[in-house]
Amino acid sequence: MAGPGRQSKLEQAGGPADASGVPEMATIIGYKLRRAQLLVFQDFIDSFAELPLRPAEFSVLALIARTPGLKQSDIAARLGIKRANFVSLMDGLERRGLAERRKAAGDKRSHSLHLTEQGNRFVARMVELWQAHEQRLVDSLGGAAERDRLIALLDRIIGAKG
Amino acid sequence: MAGPGRQSKLEQAGGPADASGVPEMATIIGYKLRRAQLLVFQDFIDSFAELPLRPAEFSVLALIARTPGLKQSDIAARLGIKRANFVSLMDGLERRGLAERRKAAGDKRSHSLHLTEQGNRFVARMVELWQAHEQRLVDSLGGAAERDRLIALLDRIIGAKG
């Protein structure tokens, strides 16, 4: 708690800190993470000016495309979306004719989710736009190897939660 | 656009994709970034249950502590906060007696921002709690070297925007 004079024990968790230990924002993981994420999402939004599509909608369509027939709760849970919030999201996709709820076979409570024909065409174009966006990111990182390293590091933070 | 049968040109930007090119969420940079950021912020919030303090407030206090006397617009701009939204944020810190607006010397329009005495004590405790949080993150990453690698990769995405 005293003034200056010692400097050995600093630098354990945070990066450069001033005499009082207050960290510089540039060295804080959460801060950098947030800034990077906002920029990536903005680039995503810009990339999809033509469609348009928000990140959450993209993830829902991609998941339905890969695993059609899952019920709403499953899709929502896999994406970390509360089922209450998922309703209006799915309403929007249905209103646009991209996806649809079907009465699930065995369970009259649940809906199984599928793409429509139009949804399939939409997803094809969506994937093209996404690839351009993702390629831009990979380039900024310096290559696919760096992309993999970044994903691996983020996975360590995310841990078992997949 | 045809069916299966070719596979050479895939894997340019995105990771594993199915036959139609739809990416798996686990390989998407923006998705992982968002998930990791949400988890980090949640851990931050939990770490500050005792104070309590939100990430944006933390960043403002840390910046004022390191560079007292800056005017509102400067602090807001450095943190990427619109000055309109900064007002209520600063109101809260002032109401809690942690920071204060002083009439700037040369310019009667602007306010220079400073910590109060209580604010200094608060920041000292805040830094302790933050270090525990950050240490937890560094541990999950596998060490300080991995932290540095992550920051470096995120900086590539952020680019010149600091």
Added chain:
DNA sequence: ACAGAATTGTTATGGTAGTGAACTATTCCG
């Protein structure tokens, strides 16, 4: 010096997400 442009802080307002509680219909289970 003075008029017009720019800056600072502020208010008001709207949009978008995300949360928890409560409700209906249905299914599960003892």
Added chain:
DNA sequence: CGGAATAGTTCACTACCATAACAATTCTGT
């Protein structure tokens, strides 16, 4: 069968972010 659990939905509430407008002040060019 009857109570507990589940799926989807609605609702009220909050947090956050953006834009536009405004008053006070400062800057700038002539």
